Amino acid sequence: MDSLRGFEEDAPAAWQGDDEPAPERPPEIGVDERRMHVRAYNYWVSLLGDRPFPSIQDVDPQSLEDFGPNSVLLDFSADPEDPAVAFLGHALRSECELDRSIERISEVPGRSLLSRLTDHYLQIIANRAPIGFEAEFIGLHGRPTLYRGILMPLSSNGEEIDFVYGVINWKVIADNETTDALAIEVGQSVAAAPAPSESPVWADGPTAHLEDEPALPALSEEAGLTLSLWPEEVEGDAVPAALDADAGLADRLGHARESASLALGADRRSRAALYRALDDAYAFARAAAAAPDDYAELLEDAGIKAQARAPMTPVVKLVFGADYDKTRLTEFAAALSWAEREGIVVGSLADHLESFPGGLKGIVAAERAHRRPAAKADPLAESRARLRAAPPIAEVPVQLPGEEEFVLMVARRTGAGLALVAPVADRRLVEQAIRKTA
Known part of the structure; x- marks a missing residue:
């Protein structure tokens, strides 16, 4: 799940969706693997001069040996809805297993590393400044991957953003199943290790800590060994107990939270579990609208403020947690707003999410398109x-x-x-x- 942060603390304000949080300044970046993105940002700054955005004429990704292979250049001067891929670095192309026939972002595979960059290009239009982000996701090959990226605006006329240059760095990590298996092997090896020498010379040596140390217990199924990365492999698909028709608002919130906990993110559980959690969150939202005093008390207890312009944001914070990924909370709130606007019957949102073209992403796009201000005249x-x-x-x-x-x-x-x-x-x-x- 992505965490977006703007690089410009005092960037000019721009329209934000009703429930979209404004990008925040990122923490100071040290000398770890983020340095590629710091160098990319410094490069962007070096091209600014006295202009609001660097000129596209000054950028040649093919000549940037440092981060050019990890970059992509998007050109949406002709079609803002489906930008063209003007350049794609060979390292990024190889990681995503893409040939040279890809021409537009609509052709980018949905679970590829490249999609982690292209999914965010609209935020940079709203922010009008570079945006950095970092997250972990499960890629096309089922490998957990950590990545950090930056998107930087460019202009062909010095006034409008019609190009975006992105740089991304990544590393593949061991999945939970592999990590658990390694932990078991290490525990068994430690348990089978010979007792340390009694020699006074080595009594406080490197093996001294093994003396009288109990063997690590084998992990049981309850410890999580039955969980795996793909929804098809999840043992069963737990469903919270049904609510009574006269359940109070607090009970409904608990029920929605249980669904959200079971969903555990679309990458770790089935899509159906996530849609069911959103369905229960929507049911809670409708019940909260009918009991405003009780709802206000729940918000106060949780330390969450009501938002007149984004009424569904507090709902998803209550259900999924205020510290949950902001980008995902924004999407969930947009889906609930769409359901309310469309008059979706409580208990049927999951079916609408399943049947809607593009699923959750499609509904989020539809809701944002509904809110989007009319295009300014050219x-x-x-x-x-x-x-x-x-x-x-x-x-x-x-x-x-x-x-x-x-x-x-x-x-x-x-x-x-x-x-x-x-x-x-x-x-x-x-x-x-x-x-x-x-």
């Missing part, structure tokens, strides 16, 4: 429209190559007026002239 298009309607100062019968509607010309003053010398072929300069003139 200032360049408005400038073009104003110039298109402006009366001409003069018309000159000159034929130039190309079909562009607006042409930037260099002219020389003469006694009779202006002598056109040459057109300017640079598209950026033409667009800048259009903006300034209009």
